[in-house]
Amino acid sequence: MTGSLVAVDWGTSSLRGALIAADGTVREERSDTRGILAVPAGGFPAVFEALFGDWMRESGARCLISGMAGSKQGWVEAPYCACPAGRVEVGRSIIAIDAIPGQRIAMVPGLHDEHDGVPDVMRGEEVQIFGALSLLGRDEGLFVLPGTHNKWATVKKGRVTGFRTFMTGEFYALLSQHSILARTLDASAPLDEAAFVEGVTRADNGQGLLHNAFGARTLALFERMPRAELASYLSGLLIGEELRTQSLQAAGEVVLIGSPALTQRYALALRTSGTATRSLGAEATWAGLHALSGFLDSSATPS
Amino acid sequence: MTGSLVAVDWGTSSLRGALIAADGTVREERSDTRGILAVPAGGFPAVFEALFGDWMRESGARCLISGMAGSKQGWVEAPYCACPAGRVEVGRSIIAIDAIPGQRIAMVPGLHDEHDGVPDVMRGEEVQIFGALSLLGRDEGLFVLPGTHNKWATVKKGRVTGFRTFMTGEFYALLSQHSILARTLDASAPLDEAAFVEGVTRADNGQGLLHNAFGARTLALFERMPRAELASYLSGLLIGEELRTQSLQAAGEVVLIGSPALTQRYALALRTSGTATRSLGAEATWAGLHALSGFLDSSATPS
Numbered sequence: 346m347t348g349s350l351v352a353v354d355w356g357t358s359s360l361r362g363a364l365i366a367a368d369g370t371v372r373e374e375r376s377d378t379r380g381i382l383a384v385p386a387g388g389f390p391a392v393f394e395a396l397f398g399d400w401m402r403e404s405g406a407r408c409l410i411s412g413m414a415g416s417k418q419g420w421v422e423a424p425y426c427a428c429p430a431g432r433v434e435v436g437r438s439i440i441a442i443d444a445i446p447g448q449r450i451a452m453v454p455g456l457h458d459e460h461d462g463v464p465d466v467m468r469g470e471e472v473q474i475f476g477a478l479s480l481l482g483r484d485e486g487l488f489v490l491p492g493t494h495n496k497w498a499t500v501k502k503g504r505v506t507g508f509r510t511f512m513t514g515e516f517y518a519l520l521s522q523h524s525i526l527a528r529t530l531d532a533s534a535p536l537d538e539a540a541f542v543e544g545v546t547r548a549d550n551g552q553g554l555l556h557n558a559f560g561a562r563t564l565a566l567f568e569r570m571p572r573a574e575l576a577s578y579l580s581g582l583l584i585g586e587e588l589r590t591q592s593l594q595a596a597g598e599v600v601l602i603g604s605p606a607l608t609q610r611y612a613l614a615l616r617t618s619g620t621a622t623r624s625l626g627a628e629a630t631w632a633g634l635h636a637l638s639g640f641l642d643s644s645a646t647p648s
Numbered sequence: 649m650t651g652s653l654v655a656v657d658w659g660t661s662s663l664r665g666a667l668i669a670a671d672g673t674v675r676e677e678r679s680d681t682r683g684i685l686a687v688p689a690g691g692f693p694a695v696f697e698a699l700f701g702d703w704m705r706e707s708g709a710r711c712l713i714s715g716m717a718g719s720k721q722g723w724v725e726a727p728y729c730a731c732p733a734g735r736v737e738v739g740r741s742i743i744a745i746d747a748i749p750g751q752r753i754a755m756v757p758g759l760h761d762e763h764d765g766v767p768d769v770m771r772g773e774e775v776q777i778f779g780a781l782s783l784l785g786r787d788e789g790l791f792v793l794p795g796t797h798n799k800w801a802t803v804k805k806g807r808v809t810g811f812r813t814f815m816t817g818e819f820y821a822l823l824s825q826h827s828i829l830a831r832t833l834d835a836s837a838p839l840d841e842a843a844f845v846e847g848v849t850r851a852d853n854g855q856g857l858l859h860n861a862f863g864a865r866t867l868a869l870f871e872r873m874p875r876a877e878l879a880s881y882l883s884g885l886l887i888g889e890e891l892r893t894q895s896l897q898a899a900g901e902v903v904l905i906g907s908p909a910l911t912q913r914y915a916l917a918l919r920t921s922g923t924a925t926r927s928l929g930a931e932a933t934w935a936g937l938h939a940l941s942g943f944l945d946s947s948a949t950p951s
Contacts, residue, residue, distance in 0.1 A: 463863040463867060465862070494828075494862060511858040513858050515827055516861075519827060523826050547764075551893060552812065553814075553890070554857055554858070555886070569767065586857075
């Protein structure tokens with residue numbers, strides 16, 4: 346398949362890959378648990394060959410990788426692009442990996458922003474945003490990418506003008522697994538929409554997360570909320586706390602990119618504040634890497 | 649020593665005791681790691697005898713216990729008093745423990761408050777507040793009791809009119825030990841006042857804790873803050889987030905009750921917002937239990 350692409354989103358604890366035809370059609374997808382933390386020093390070429398060697402021979406040996414594989418702890422460091430940055434700025438900063446003879450593999454850099462002297466970073470989400478712009482035929486908007494470390498990014502004229510990270514997913518994991526709340530909360534219970542929305546609404550009471558989180562303990566202690574609803578309530582408190590700090594009035598329709606389980610919660614939370622949303626999943630990653638693949642052949646090869 | 653008292657603050661993970669003379673003088677203090685979680689079912693009388701048996705024979709066998717030993721998971725459950733509650737309301741709700749023949753032992757109940765349908769609770773802090781009122785000769789004010797679950801309590805005419813809990817201490821432990829921040833942060837580093845105050849100030853930037861906490865990661869990643877300062881910065885972010893939700897203008901001098909290491913941080917944080925403080929330690933617990941000991945002899949014995 347001449348002109349096709351092996352597209353890889355290589356994260357910290359897992360990775361996903363797709364074989365994409367020249368016209369952008371996704372032919373096949375794969376995922377694996379060998380995130381960068383599971384790859385031994387010097388082990389990236391062997392893991393890559395084991396996972397994608399067959400696709401590389403099939404595709405004409407062209408591959409573009411995004412995500413934490415481009416960090417200091419990854420395969421090859423691709424230094425962050427400063428915001429504002431669009432497809433062109435990021436595409437021109439793609440770093441070639443000269444590790445496997447005869448194969449053209451390159452790494453997409455992440456983005457860097459700064460607020461009042463405090464840096465912020467993303468790796469991989471920029472590709473999903475570019476993919477969403479391409480899929481939706483847009484060049485501006487507010488994009489939310491839920492995950493362990495959620496990103497809220499603003500796009501104008503096709504460029505990410507700024508973004509902020511929120512540790513919402515990690516706080517949820519810490520509180521539901523390691524805090525006093527873990528004693529009464531059933532993290533495996535399915536989403537209870539009413540309890541979730543109650544949490545979202547409560548987060549806006551001006552008392553802050555440090556106080557409101559304790560309510561998930563006392564509501565259980567006084568049997569005011571069934572055990573099965575507590576995890577949804579806590580999730581709502583956290584996502585509501587994240588929304589509290591946003592200016593949503595002028596945002597228009599917010600684009601959510603991530604797993605359906607997470608984008609569903611953000612859609613529900615944003616709906617309570619009257620904000621419309623649209624959700625995308627892995628297709629945004631593949632569209633983004635495909636959109637950047639034109640820069641692959643001009644990527645700088647380390648001499 | 650006729651009329652003397654064995655005073656015990658029996659918490660979740662540790663306990664402290666004092667032998668107090670009839671005039672309130674503390675004769676001796678002890679502490680132990682056998683908090684209520686370390687006591688086996690039915691084991692409270694034996695642990696009590698091992699720890700305080702000699703004092704009980706010396707004191708005329710009078711003992712008052714506060715803290716989590718009065719919870720469902722403790723020795724004897726002492727149901728919460730509803731706010732507003734002062735020394736008289738709490739004193740009249742003291743529960744006698746009829747466990748050791750010939751000994752008069754009783755449990756101080758905690759306090760219960762409620763905000764918009766969400767309950768809040770304290771156990772032990774109410775005794776410290778009554779002790780502070782007695783030591784300082786006051787009958788009103790704003791009282792802050794830092795710890796794993798901090799309490800902010802308002803007192804009017806000698807009664808706690810309301811309070812709120814903040815999980816600040818627990819969030820600090822979770823973030824510094826279990827989150828991504830743990831990789832770069834040195835939790836054993838001494839307090840760096842400048843980094844701490846920077847965190848307190850940053851907490852007021854309107855972006856919320858979920859975002860600001862990630863800054864402790866990126867400041868390390870970009871080497872903008874030395875590793876030894878990160879724990880102080882994170883502590884400042886959390887305490888600043890707690891202060892953000894308080895109305896301090898009308899509070900006057902705030903009374904801090906707790907360990908010097910914690911009250912020092914709150915004093916520093918409150919000073920940045922122009923609020924004066926006064927700090928008390930264990931003496932508030934002993935003064936509070938002594939002030940309540942008049943109710944010991946009239947406490948109801950379960951029949």
